[in-house]
Amino acid sequence: xxxxxxxxxxxxxxxxxxxxxxxxxxxVVELPLWSLLxxxxxxxxxxxxxxxLRLPRVLLAxxxxxxxxxxxxxxxxxxxxxxxxxxxxxxxSGAALGATISSLVLPGLALALPVAAFAGALLAVLTVLLLAxxxxxxxxxxxxxxxxxxLAVSFCASAIASLLLYQADSFAxxxxxxWLMGSLSRADWxxxxxxxxxxxxxxxxxxxxxxxLAALAWSDDMAQSLGVAVKRWRxxxxxxCALLTAVVVAYCxxxxxxxxxxxxxxxxxxxxxxxxxxxxxxxxxxxxxxxVDTAARTVLAPQELPLGILTALCxxxxxxxxxxxxxxxxES
Amino acid sequence: MTDSVExxxxxxxxxxxxxxxxxxxxxxRLCAGKIYGLxxxxxxxxxxxxxxxxxxxTPQAGxxxxxxxxxxxxxxxxxxxxxAYLSQQQPPSDMTVQQLLQLGxxxxxxxxxxxxxxxxxxxxxxxxxxxxSSKATARLTQLSGGEQQRAHLxxxxxxxxxxxxxxxxxxxxxxxxxxxxxxxxxxxxxxxLASFHDINLAAAYCDELLVLQQGQLQAVGTPEQVxxxxxxxxxxxRPCLVDRSPFDGRCRVTFAPxxx
Numbered sequence: 001x002x003x004x005x006x007x008x009x010x011x012x013x014x015x016x017x018x019x020x021x022x023x024x025x026x027x028v029v030e031l032p033l034w035s036l037l038x039x040x041x042x043x044x045x046x047x048x049x050x051x052x053l054r055l056p057r058v059l060l061a062x063x064x065x066x067x068x069x070x071x072x073x074x075x076x077x078x079x080x081x082x083x084x085x086x087x088x089x090x091x092x093s094g095a096a097l098g099a100t101i102s103s104l105v106l107p108g109l110a111l112a113l114p115v116a117a118f119a120g121a122l123l124a125v126l127t128v129l130l131l132a133x134x135x136x137x138x139x140x141x142x143x144x145x146x147x148x149x150x151l152a153v154s155f156c157a158s159a160i161a162s163l164l165l166y167q168a169d170s171f172a173x174x175x176x177x178x179w180l181m182g183s184l185s186r187a188d189w190x191x192x193x194x195x196x197x198x199x200x201x202x203x204x205x206x207x208x209x210x211x212x213l214a215a216l217a218w219s220d221d222m223a224q225s226l227g228v229a230v231k232r233w234r235x236x237x238x239x240x241c242a243l244l245t246a247v248v249v250a251y252c253x254x255x256x257x258x259x260x261x262x263x264x265x266x267x268x269x270x271x272x273x274x275x276x277x278x279x280x281x282x283x284x285x286x287x288x289x290x291x292v293d294t295a296a297r298t299v300l301a302p303q304e305l306p307l308g309i310l311t312a313l314c315x316x317x318x319x320x321x322x323x324x325x326x327x328x329x330x331e332s
Numbered sequence: 333m334t335d336s337v338e339x340x341x342x343x344x345x346x347x348x349x350x351x352x353x354x355x356x357x358x359x360x361r362l363c364a365g366k367i368y369g370l371x372x373x374x375x376x377x378x379x380x381x382x383x384x385x386x387x388x389x390t391p392q393a394g395x396x397x398x399x400x401x402x403x404x405x406x407x408x409x410x411x412x413x414x415x416a417y418l419s420q421q422q423p424p425s426d427m428t429v430q431q432l433l434q435l436g437x438x439x440x441x442x443x444x445x446x447x448x449x450x451x452x453x454x455x456x457x458x459x460x461x462x463x464x465s466s467k468a469t470a471r472l473t474q475l476s477g478g479e480q481q482r483a484h485l486x487x488x489x490x491x492x493x494x495x496x497x498x499x500x501x502x503x504x505x506x507x508x509x510x511x512x513x514x515x516x517x518x519x520x521x522x523x524x525l526a527s528f529h530d531i532n533l534a535a536a537y538c539d540e541l542l543v544l545q546q547g548q549l550q551a552v553g554t555p556e557q558v559x560x561x562x563x564x565x566x567x568x569x570r571p572c573l574v575d576r577s578p579f580d581g582r583c584r585v586t587f588a589p590x591x592x
Binding site: 080208209211212214215218219221222224225226227228229271272273 | 383386387388407408409410411412413415416417419422423425426427431434435436437438439441443444491
């Protein structure tokens, strides 16, 4: 049985608040959710757990999942490559390098790590864009250049980070390795608001530029002949993707596979209409990461599982299952 | 007939491609309301010339003027409202025919504008012109090669530009649609520059022909002026016979087959 498109859209949309509510309820500390949300007086502890820990964490999970999946969908559209992923553009390795350096230089400062990771991520992406721009000037094909440059910069940053860690003490190395596995335990309100604003900005731009995106997804020639300022749009969207991913990586570490997998799932379930694909990816990514994070903090409670391990594990298994059952719409 | 308004003008344009091929320097002009056919052997530079005229490539020397204004200085969207381009090959896409045609309206839309009833009417009219009204919601991947080509031509028509640059527009089309489509373009009153491999089809529907050989314009003029056995032998390397079609009296070229 196949549900109609609009029914599927509504189901996905309803799944988001339902998942968020469920995730708020599930946890080590039992929370009187209704009294908290309706503002009735409760004990101090549940209130604190709810407002300072659980709510920002669930929100950050949703926002990070939405951002990663949206970036994945956007990059796949822009590069016209189904294997494009926010991690391909050097963001994570750049962030890891930044985090490594800050861990070694300023081990005591808690705020240094996200800031350094963000700076590293942004620096890596800018390097990729700049290098790709230069090779394009020499007549190389833009999309493949971008992906290849991203890969090269990734490897370079990873190598330097590994070298530094190899030389460093084991405490710093542990810190970085765990950070790279991904976690939302750092969730707080500043993180939530920064990510919410960046995500909203990107979604707004995507809605306004839906026609430009559709033309860019088709081919550069098509976009240019339709009067789209190809270079300007591509640069703007790439920078927004880099910014979003850098914020996510800085706060949450490495959360792999969401950006690659969710857009694929959405394409299989909802087709390739641009807005449906982008918004579907955002909502799907949010739902996915909310549940994965809920699992991460409850399965082995009170111990917490690294998020990146879970996303990669359940993501890849689910993905293999789906690929087996359905054919990609790009295959004839 | 008096000479009509000049729409596009190429002045001594020259472009060298990374592979070493050089187009031009060449000059020509297109007048409003006429159909121009671009002929030439494979690799003669037909597609490159169309891309130059469509501002997809920038000449290294000389300039292209659209209504007396340098093409590269026009705001891209304003340019796209006057000039539509159809490339020879299209990537496979899962889009529906309707979504493809909506792309054609892009130059007419501000970022915040939605789709309205007039857009729908324009899309329906274009689909009617290419005989695809019944396939509006079909995915491009489900269409035959000829139907896909017609969908792309409809996209170009929806763009409502005065000047159409078409790279082998009748590619993949059956005989019926080859003629129907070119007749539709003639009736539309639009200015068209299109590349052809079928010389007789070009002779039947074009007001003027431009013949390219190795990046140089060999001849420009009416089919009667241009299509001479000597020129065709020079450009295509085959002896041929040029006579008149019994239907409309226009030029008809028959190439001599290879001796067996």
